[in-house]
Amino acid sequence: MLTLFTLALLLPPVKSDYSLFNYGPNVINQSFDERTIASQNKNKNEQFNRLKNELEKAGFEVIVALPPKRGAYGLLQVSNRKIWINPVVFDLHIALPTIIHESVHASQVCAGKGEITTLGLTLEPINQARPFFQHYRDLHRQDLEREAYTVQTQPNSFELALSLLRQHCQLN
Numbered sequence: 355m356l357t358l359f360t361l362a363l364l365l366p367p368v369k370s371d372y373s374l375f376n377y378g379p380n381v382i383n384q385s386f387d388e389r390t391i392a393s394q395n396k397n398k399n400e401q402f403n404r405l406k407n408e409l410e411k412a413g414f415e416v417i418v419a420l421p422p423k424r425g426a427y428g429l430l431q432v433s434n435r436k437i438w439i440n441p442v443v444f445d446l447h448i449a450l451p452t453i454i455h456e457s458v459h460a461s462q463v464c465a466g467k468g469e470i471t472t473l474g475l476t477l478e479p480i481n482q483a484r485p486f487f488q489h490y491r492d493l494h495r496q497d498l499e500r501e502a503y504t505v506q507t508q509p510n511s512f513e514l515a516l517s518l519l520r521q522h523c524q525l526n
């Protein structure tokens with residue numbers, strides 16, 4: 355009998371997009387800010403869709419709906435390769451880090467050939483990410499979450515998540 359193993363993303367450490375635009379009012383006018391934000395959002399939507407497509411190619415079903423675990427932003431069920439993305443993440447502007455986090459768990463499922471295993475990443479997590487995985491008392495679980503939060507908080511998180519998925523799930 356398979357135990358239902360779920361990996362849920364509860365509260366990712368994500369800064370608001372808008373905090374990136376702390377220019378003084380004399381430096382850049384408002385309409386420029388708005389255009390920049392709009393183009394960054396478009397870029398993030400494209401990256402979200404690309405990761406979703408790659409996950410589907412790797413045999414995962416990506417469902418945008420309330421996950422079966424209350425309070426989760428994203429969730430992966432190992433036994434049936436289903437990934438839930440809570441629709442609220444689009445309003446919170448954290449859809450991209452959420453799917454990046456779950457795609458790391460998907461790579462862990464591919465690497466474990468049905469089980470779930472760590473990828474053996476040598477990257478160090480940023481300090482702000484530590485509280486998000488250090489509270490797991492199960493050390494295997496803590497290692498799995500450490501990898502997901504580490505990738506999620508890298509400056510090149512999208513490219514990294516994509517390449518891990520391609521490597522471990524043998525996508526071209």
Ligand SMILES: [Zn+2]
Pocket residue numbers: 361362363455459498499502
């Ligand atoms: Zn997780």
